[in-house]
Amino acid sequence: MDKEQYLDLFYQMVLIRRVEERAAELYQQGKIGGFLHLYIGQEAVSTGLISARLPQDRVITAYRDHGVAINCGIPANIVIAELLGKATGCSQGKGGSMHMADVSKNFWGGHAIVGAHLPLASGLALGDKYAGKDGVTICMFGDGATNIGYFHEAVNLSKVWDLPVLWVCENNLYGMGTAVERASAVSEIRQKAEGYGIPNERVEGMNVLEVRDAAAKALDYCRSGKGPFFLEITTYRYRGHSMGDPERYRKAEEVKKWQETDPIGIYHHYLTSNTIALEAELDALEAKVADEVQAAVAFAESSPEPGPEALFENVYVEKGTSIQVNK
Amino acid sequence: MPKITMREAISQALWEEMERDPKVFVLGEEVGVWGGTYAVTKGFYDHFGAERVRDTPIAEAAIIGAAIGAAMTGLRPVAELMTINFAFSAMDHIVNEAAKLHYMFAGQFVLPLVIRTVGGGGRQLGATHSQTPDAIFAHFPGLKVVAPGTPEDAKGLLKSAIRSDDPVLFIEHATMYQVRGEVPEGEYTIPIGQSKIQRPGKDVTIVAYSKGLELSMKAADQLAQEGVEAEIVDLRSLRPLDMGPVYESFKKTNRAVIVEEGWKSFGVGAEVAARIYEDCFDYLDAPIQRVAQKEVPLPYNRTLEQMALPQVEDVIKAVKEVL
Numbered sequence: 001m002d003k004e005q006y007l008d009l010f011y012q013m014v015l016i017r018r019v020e021e022r023a024a025e026l027y028q029q030g031k032i033g034g035f036l037h038l039y040i041g042q043e044a045v046s047t048g049l050i051s052a053r054l055p056q057d058r059v060i061t062a063y064r065d066h067g068v069a070i071n072c073g074i075p076a077n078i079v080i081a082e083l084l085g086k087a088t089g090c091s092q093g094k095g096g097s098m099h100m101a102d103v104s105k106n107f108w109g110g111h112a113i114v115g116a117h118l119p120l121a122s123g124l125a126l127g128d129k130y131a132g133k134d135g136v137t138i139c140m141f142g143d144g145a146t147n148i149g150y151f152h153e154a155v156n157l158s159k160v161w162d163l164p165v166l167w168v169c170e171n172n173l174y175g176m177g178t179a180v181e182r183a184s185a186v187s188e189i190r191q192k193a194e195g196y197g198i199p200n201e202r203v204e205g206m207n208v209l210e211v212r213d214a215a216a217k218a219l220d221y222c223r224s225g226k227g228p229f230f231l232e233i234t235t236y237r238y239r240g241h242s243m244g245d246p247e248r249y250r251k252a253e254e255v256k257k258w259q260e261t262d263p264i265g266i267y268h269h270y271l272t273s274n275t276i277a278l279e280a281e282l283d284a285l286e287a288k289v290a291d292e293v294q295a296a297v298a299f300a301e302s303s304p305e306p307g308p309e310a311l312f313e314n315v316y317v318e319k320g321t322s323i324q325v326n327k
Numbered sequence: 328m329p330k331i332t333m334r335e336a337i338s339q340a341l342w343e344e345m346e347r348d349p350k351v352f353v354l355g356e357e358v359g360v361w362g363g364t365y366a367v368t369k370g371f372y373d374h375f376g377a378e379r380v381r382d383t384p385i386a387e388a389a390i391i392g393a394a395i396g397a398a399m400t401g402l403r404p405v406a407e408l409m410t411i412n413f414a415f416s417a418m419d420h421i422v423n424e425a426a427k428l429h430y431m432f433a434g435q436f437v438l439p440l441v442i443r444t445v446g447g448g449g450r451q452l453g454a455t456h457s458q459t460p461d462a463i464f465a466h467f468p469g470l471k472v473v474a475p476g477t478p479e480d481a482k483g484l485l486k487s488a489i490r491s492d493d494p495v496l497f498i499e500h501a502t503m504y505q506v507r508g509e510v511p512e513g514e515y516t517i518p519i520g521q522s523k524i525q526r527p528g529k530d531v532t533i534v535a536y537s538k539g540l541e542l543s544m545k546a547a548d549q550l551a552q553e554g555v556e557a558e559i560v561d562l563r564s565l566r567p568l569d570m571g572p573v574y575e576s577f578k579k580t581n582r583a584v585i586v587e588e589g590w591k592s593f594g595v596g597a598e599v600a601a602r603i604y605e606d607c608f609d610y611l612d613a614p615i616q617r618v619a620q621k622e623v624p625l626p627y628n629r630t631l632e633q634m635a636l637p638q639v640e641d642v643i644k645a646v647k648e649v650l
């Protein structure tokens with residue numbers, strides 16, 4: 001990795017964090033509606049993971065998708081525009097926080113029904129295998145999602161058909177307010193992959209470089225035609241499940257303890273103590289991010305709302321099909 | 328009579344039934360430690376304990392399937408599906424098991440099961456989290472489908488649902504938990520399968536339920552100022568569907584508007600209108616109007632979402648159409 005790449009990982013993590021901090025404020029001001037699930041604390045997972053992908057590798061995830069969207073290359077202004085429901089957002093204001101996608105960036109979406117996108121990942125990978133392409137589908141999901149049937153059906157299928165899927169479980173210890181050990185028969189999620197004969201690894205997710213290394217190896221494995229691989233990445237979300245979570249299920253001390261291993265803090269220390277980057281260079285990146293986020297919010301706020309005609313667009317590919325009744 | 332919210336009414340019914348009958352227990356995602364995502368079961372975990380207030384994994388098929396099995400042994404589970412959108416993940420168990428086991432085995436299996444769930448749009452939750460698919464569930468014989476529109480009805484009907492030996496889907500509306508209304512003091516139940524006149528009138532019959540009731544009541548207030556007296560019939564349950572009060576009202580007004588939040592095609596309005604046409608054709612003075620959701624998945628953007636959802640003005644417009 002050259003210096004630029006090292007710095008880019010830092011830049012991406014900080015960008016995600018600042019975008020989401022602003023998003024939380026915009027939510028409180030009533031400018032963002034619906035649910036808002038923040039990724040704060042988990043930035044190293046998708047940043048490390050997606051930095052290891054090749055352009056032909058597809059990414060699909062759940063509703064906690066702002067960070068993933070940014071790592072896939074959707075600019076911050078487009079992400080914030082979607083949060084504000086604007087026509088300039090990546091889903092033109094129709095999707096919102098939970099439903100971002102950009103196919104041109106090989107990002108196949110945030111999906112809001114827990115576990116439902118896992119079978120889709122098997123299908124995306126099937127598409128590549130069928131066409132003889134060497135892309136790998138990276139499918140991210142939470143610990144809680146491994147308890148729903150979709151998970152088991154999709155993972156089993158990927159092995160039976162030797163599909164190039166990299167399954168990535170982000171184990172942040174909770175699904176909403178339910179701790180892993182209260183909901184899952186095994187607390188090491190990777191054991192579930194074991195049950196389907198899929199090679200697997202458990203990785204520390206607060207360290208972006210460890211994630212990146214593990215992802216690179218896992219992607220090589222999938223690309224070589226050997227079938228799926230399973231990564232369990234341990235991490236922690238610092239904010240509530242979504243905005244307005246009363247957080248009765250965990251103690252403030254627990255959150256504090258995890259904040260001592262803040263992925264951005266760890267990486268900042270790593271870069272400076274190994275003299276990969278100077279303190280001042282990282283400060284400059286922070287300043288660049290601050291400007292970018294400010295400009296992104298200004299862009300999003302001044303962007304137009306979708307017009308009324310947008311309501312009936314995209315229900316079907318064939319135009320006019322949906323407007324037969326109740327215009 | 329005390330005035331309480333819909334949330335309190337539902338919570339009270341559940342609490343009182345759990346106090347009354349040790350066979351009643353609750354299971355679902357975040358019903359325990361969290362206290363229910365809509366806070367209906369707040370305080371239940373501490374009071375009734377983990378055995379009777381069971382947090383489940385995210386596993387809708389297992390929640391409903393296990394509730395069916397437990398009900399078959401004589402327990403009276405109240406299974407909570409966090410929202411009705413997740414009922415599709417449990418559809419097989421709702422449709423192929425809950426609705427059929429009693430019939431298919433000639434009455435040997437009895438399923439005193441309640442599925443409590445939350446439907447409705449209007450909160451900018453996007454297409455997958457905003458649906459009002461009540462009519463789909465009402466399609467299946469063997470299932471009872473209840474969707475109250477007032478706190479009084481919610482409390483009385485939920486108690487009846489819990490005491491029913493048949494499987495009941497009890498649909499609450501996500502935007503109505505703060506609705507306040509008078510509730511009788513002390514013990515009462517309301518039988519499932521009885522429509523109710525929520526507002527008397529003589530000029531037009533508005534048939535509604537759940538969120539549609541709220542819209543219709545507001546529309547009727549405005550219409551009254553213009554001298555139009557709308558009579559509002561609240562269906563309260565979609566299956567069994569009690570058309571008696573609808574017919575009685577229609578024979579008086581000869582005009583009907585049906586208001587629902589779900590999509591118009593193949594919806595509640597379609598069913599109610601067909602029955603009026605079949606049974607009251609001679610009383611008809613104008614084509615029946617249906618007010619419903621636009622035929623699109625609900626978008627996130629607030630303005631577009633409100634455009635797609637039925638509004639009070641739509642009800643008023645439909646009433647003027649039939650007058």
Ligand SMILES: Cc1ncc(C[n+]2csc(CCOP(=O)(O)OP(=O)(O)O)c2C)c(N)n1
Pocket residue numbers: 064112113114115141142143144145146172174175176241356385387409413416
């Ligand atoms: C089928 C389904 N059931 C329930 C929900 C509600 N829900 C949304 S997120 C969530 C918790 C998911 O936890 P996890 O998979 O660990 O992901 P995390 O939120 O921790 O990232 C639940 C229960 C849903 N969206 N879909």
Ligand SMILES: [Mg+2]
Pocket residue numbers: 142143144170171172173174175176
């Ligand atoms: Mg989780």
